[in-house]
Amino acid sequence: MSKTILITGGARSGKSGIAETMALSLAPRAVYIATAEAHDAEMEARIAAHQARRGAEWDTHAEPLDLTGALAATDGRGPRLIDCLTLWLSNLLHARRNWQAAGAEFVTALAAQRDPVVIVTNEVGCGIVPDNALAREFRDAAGLLNQKIAAVSDEVHLVVSGLPLKVK
Amino acid sequence: MSKTILITGGARSGKSGIAETMALSLAPRAVYIATAEAHDAEMEARIAAHQARRGAEWDTHAEPLDLTGALAATDGRGPRLIDCLTLWLSNLLHARRNWQAAGAEFVTALAAQRDPVVIVTNEVGCGIVPDNALAREFRDAAGLLNQKIAAVSDEVHLVVSGLPLKVK
Amino acid sequence: MSKTILITGGARSGKSGIAETMALSLAPRAVYIATAEAHDAEMEARIAAHQARRGAEWDTHAEPLDLTGALAATDGRGPRLIDCLTLWLSNLLHARRNWQAAGAEFVTALAAQRDPVVIVTNEVGCGIVPDNALAREFRDAAGLLNQKIAAVSDEVHLVVSGLPLKVK
Numbered sequence: 001m002s003k004t005i006l007i008t009g010g011a012r013s014g015k016s017g018i019a020e021t022m023a024l025s026l027a028p029r030a031v032y033i034a035t036a037e038a039h040d041a042e043m044e045a046r047i048a049a050h051q052a053r054r055g056a057e058w059d060t061h062a063e064p065l066d067l068t069g070a071l072a073a074t075d076g077r078g079p080r081l082i083d084c085l086t087l088w089l090s091n092l093l094h095a096r097r098n099w100q101a102a103g104a105e106f107v108t109a110l111a112a113q114r115d116p117v118v119i120v121t122n123e124v125g126c127g128i129v130p131d132n133a134l135a136r137e138f139r140d141a142a143g144l145l146n147q148k149i150a151a152v153s154d155e156v157h158l159v160v161s162g163l164p165l166k167v168k
Numbered sequence: 169m170s171k172t173i174l175i176t177g178g179a180r181s182g183k184s185g186i187a188e189t190m191a192l193s194l195a196p197r198a199v200y201i202a203t204a205e206a207h208d209a210e211m212e213a214r215i216a217a218h219q220a221r222r223g224a225e226w227d228t229h230a231e232p233l234d235l236t237g238a239l240a241a242t243d244g245r246g247p248r249l250i251d252c253l254t255l256w257l258s259n260l261l262h263a264r265r266n267w268q269a270a271g272a273e274f275v276t277a278l279a280a281q282r283d284p285v286v287i288v289t290n291e292v293g294c295g296i297v298p299d300n301a302l303a304r305e306f307r308d309a310a311g312l313l314n315q316k317i318a319a320v321s322d323e324v325h326l327v328v329s330g331l332p333l334k335v336k
Numbered sequence: 337m338s339k340t341i342l343i344t345g346g347a348r349s350g351k352s353g354i355a356e357t358m359a360l361s362l363a364p365r366a367v368y369i370a371t372a373e374a375h376d377a378e379m380e381a382r383i384a385a386h387q388a389r390r391g392a393e394w395d396t397h398a399e400p401l402d403l404t405g406a407l408a409a410t411d412g413r414g415p416r417l418i419d420c421l422t423l424w425l426s427n428l429l430h431a432r433r434n435w436q437a438a439g440a441e442f443v444t445a446l447a448a449q450r451d452p453v454v455i456v457t458n459e460v461g462c463g464i465v466p467d468n469a470l471a472r473e474f475r476d477a478a479g480l481l482n483q484k485i486a487a488v489s490d491e492v493h494l495v496v497s498g499l500p501l502k503v504k
Contacts, residue, residue: 009461009462010459010460010461010462010479011461011462011465011475011476011479012461012475012476012477012478012479012480012483013461013479013482013483014479014483042469042472123461123462124462124463124464124465125462125463126346126459126462126463127462127463127464128463130463130464135464138464139464160344160459160486160492160494160503161342161344161457161482161483161485161486161492161503162482162483162486162487163486163492163503163504165494165501165503
């Protein structure tokens with residue numbers, strides 16, 4: 001059975017760097033499954049900074065919506081790093097997809113993988129309750145999705161100031 | 169002396185589910201002390217979802233303001249689960265009560281309980297400083313109240329993605 | 337070599353109290369390096385409350401911008417407590433200084449200290465993505481700065497409800 005590792009933490013806590021190190025500790029080459037789409041200059045700069053840190057050991061597979069399909073397409077090619085889950089959720093909500101169904105399908109697919117999957121997600125629920133209903137819906141969905149993935153993960157780490165704290 | 173357990177974490181991190189399991193691990197029946205009041209449809213849906221998860225092992229005692237009275241009224245009826253502390257604080261502030269006095273009274277009452285008390289609270293201080301003064305006052309009060317309860321608790325757990333991390 | 341300890345956590349989580357206890361556990365007298373400037377009544381009240389808690393064991397050195405200079409000026413006078421790093425970052429951004437350069441200079445200076453340094457910082461990245469770009473810039477910078485300081489620290493503690501959780 002393949003290994004699933006969930007890496008969570010706040011913005012700029014060093015999650016991606018730790019996830020990349022973990023994925024490459026499992027095999028010399030790995031697949032980076034990017035959920036990001038560059039809609040504006042800020043996002044483009046963020047994606048470019050992420051890509052610049054990664055080296056030639058990485059194949060990139062960009063997929064904003066069909067993560068289950070991305071798992072199927074990349075299984076057998078080494079460890080996969082999904083970066084990140086909350087952006088995927090945001091893409092699903094934006095595209096008015098059923099995120100609960102997509103999340104359940106993804107959880108089922110995880111159990112069927114041969115190669116390991118390292119997943120980066122975000123803690124978004126530790127601030128004041130947001131004023132607007134969409135933001136509340138997003139943070140509720142993110143919290144629920146994180147719970148479901150964590151439940152089927154072999155390891156869960158909370159990243160604090162660049163340091164992983166093992167939760168599971 | 170009775171046992172006090174504090175469960176903290178972000179929104180939708182799985183705090184309530186873990187608190188329920190802990191309370192029912194202490195006795196076959198428990199009392200659910202609900203601080204929620206249904207002011208709108210969103211809140212009603214949230215309360216209904218919480219109630220649907222709980223089974224017949226639970227007696228419900230609704231109390232938005234007088235938590236110390238609720239402890240007195242339910243002691244001797246098994247473990248109590250208070251869900252949640254931050255909503256209680258919000259109710260106190262909304263009703264223009266003295267939350268410091270109510271909090272101190274509640275802390276004193278906790279030490280006098282015969283039956284255990286499991287308390288759910290929220291992490292609300294790990295985001296950007298809120299723009300408006302009321303939100304800042306609330307998050308300051310919540311942080312201070314959490315500290316005071318944690319200081320007298322036998323166990324404190326931080327819930328991350330549905331997993332409890334023991335802090336005390 | 338001197339010891340560097342980083343204390344992080346949410347608003348009103350009890351970081352300052354724990355940092356003060358740690359600094360005074362290292363020597364009978366310590367230097368409080370305050371990065372706060374009182375721009376309004378709310379800030380004045382916050383500073384006064386912090387000062388009231390500290391006793392006569394503390395010398396105070398106020399420095400909103402030049403933390404590296406403050407380290408040089410106070411080395412040899414016992415443990416230093418810097419409270420707090422995120423306010424320093426906010427001061428730098430407000431004064432339109434190059435925070436990356438100032439941060440790198442500060443990290444270098446830390447390694448050269450003879451007396452210990454305890455640093456208080458804040459978790460600001462665990463809420464919903466802020467609407468405005470300046471707030472996003474601040475939380476990104478805070479996260480990156482926390483990572484850099486944590487990497488050179490001997491100990492890192494996450495404070496939850498007044499309780500330190502050792503991360504490093």
